[in-house]
Amino acid sequence: MNTVLSRANSLFAFSLSVMAALTFGCFITTAFKDRSVPVDIQVSKVMIKNVDDFTGPRERSDLGFVTFDISANLQPIFDWNVKELFLYLTAEYSTKSNALNQVVLWDKIVLRGENTKLNMKDVKSKYFFFDDGNGLRNESVKGDGVCESEPKGDGICFRAASG
């Protein structure tokens, strides 16, 4: 501690350790919170076609077109440990060949500071709803809205919203 450099070194190292402890404290205060939010999803139009599946082996598969409305208020999820939210909508159904299929239809990134009230009508699905095979006819499909939050501390938490 005799020279300026030595003092600056110990000062900086101490500040860094204290910052690490503060970040850990930030994580501890928010990591175990329940982050589920009620979401309202309504499907307005469904259409199924049987076309050539261009994403994989060349067979005819069922292609679904879904148009839906989604509305949610995401404000309670944004605490000080959340930097952005990644929302996605999956369709779950079961066929003869697979017990559980999950297909992501649509996703959206909500950054901190942007509008947190989600109110979208007649949203077309972003990604193709292909079934491996012809299992989409006459199947009831359950839509599941999941939001994945990107935190500032450690840990990525999954919280599903019912829909």
Add this chain to the structure above:
Amino acid sequence: MLSAFKSIPTDMDYKGQKLAEQIFQGIILVSAVIGFIYGLFIQQFGWTVYIMLAGFTVSCFLTLPPWPMYRKNPLKWQPAVPEASGENRDKPQESQKKKKHK
């Protein structure tokens, strides 16, 4: 220009170093606690970091330059020994060093 910087004395005595360390540790801990509580209250971690950086800057200003308050207990050096007895002590030490190197 660099020689002007190097000629500024930057040392402190030991009690001054201890005081400087206590000061900066205290300031940083206090600003960390204040920042944590304020950030928890408004739910924005950015403010916690800003308050910590403010505390860091204040403690930099208070402890890096050698203020006079850190030099209040200078070391008491022994008075210099006159040179005649210094030469007598050097010669037996040199002969002992030659024996060790063999």
